[in-house]
Amino acid sequence: MTETKHLVIVGGGFAGLNAAKCLSRERRLEITLVDRRNHHLFQPLLYQVAMAGLSPADIAAPIRSELSRQNNLKVVCGEVLGVKPQQKQLQTSFGPLNYDYLLLACGAMHSYFGNPQWEKHAPGLKTIEQATEIRAASCRLSRKPS
Ligand SMILES: Cc1cc2nc3c(=O)[nH]c(=O)nc-3n(C[C@H](O)[C@H](O)[C@H](O)COP(=O)(O)OP(=O)(O)OC[C@H]3O[C@@H](n4cnc5c(N)ncnc54)[C@H](O)[C@@H]3O)c2cc1C
Structure with a gap:
């Protein structure tokens, strides 16, 4: 029997x-995907x-619903x-996380x-917060009396 390896992916962006x-059918891998945001963002x-x-x-x-069908x-x-x-360890906000393979996609x-x-x-x-801040700033500008 082949040993299962732990792959940690950091980042739930496109990469x-x-x-x-791509690794969804790889039975020899247990994958943990870590992201500080709970959502995947379509930046374009x-x-x-x-x-x-x-x-x-x-x-x-x-991100969870994007990958909900993936068993590994x-x-x-x-x-x-x-x-x-x-x-072979990450320091994270939820404590140490060991890995066999690491994929940094931050x-x-x-x-x-x-x-x-x-x-x-x-x-x-680069973020929703920045986009809404730009939107709010342009609203403030358009309301300014000329
Ligand atoms: C406004 C805009 C328009 C664009 N338009 C186009 C376009 O028209 N065509 C095109 O091809 N490309 C475009 N791009 C570029 C494209 O969106 C990026 O190249 C692509 O999103 C990069 O994907 P990524 O997975 O490498 O990184 P990201 O999508 O940035 O994902 C990185 C992920 O890692 C997470 N992360 C980062 N650091 C940590 C950490 N320390 N701990 C936990 N999680 C972390 C982030 O929360 C994020 O979810 C555009 C980008 C922008 C900003």
Whole structure:
């Protein structure tokens, strides 16, 4: 009998979700997908939320329901705080998590190329909170008396 290995995937974005789906038939793997958010976000439509063309619920779906048919996987909501590669262990907001294989699919942050002062003039657009903040700011501007 072959031994089951534990794969931890960090991130339920396009990369993490697709990796998990591709491995759905892999019986020798127990998969844990960790994300600090409980939802998968379709980032390319964040612009439409920011300009009030769509509501946040239109572009977000619970990660658990996206992967609900997958028997070799569990989804955990929590933040990964660090990696100890020697021990094959993650530090997370819910305690240590051991792995045999690790797949980091945590996405990327925007960059201001060493100019953090630019952020207040050109805020990032990577989360629903940022999209709704841009929407609220443009509403405030349009209500200003000229
Ligand atoms: C506004 C916008 C428009 C875009 N338009 C297009 C487009 O038209 N076409 C195109 O091809 N691409 C587009 N992209 C790019 C595309 O959306 C990204 O390349 C893609 O979402 C990246 O997927 P990912 O899985 O690597 O990361 P993400 O989707 O960012 O997912 C990373 C996941 O990891 C989680 N995570 C991160 N750190 C931690 C941690 N420490 N602990 C736990 N969880 C963590 C996050 O919560 C997130 O769910 C756009 C992006 C943006 C922002």
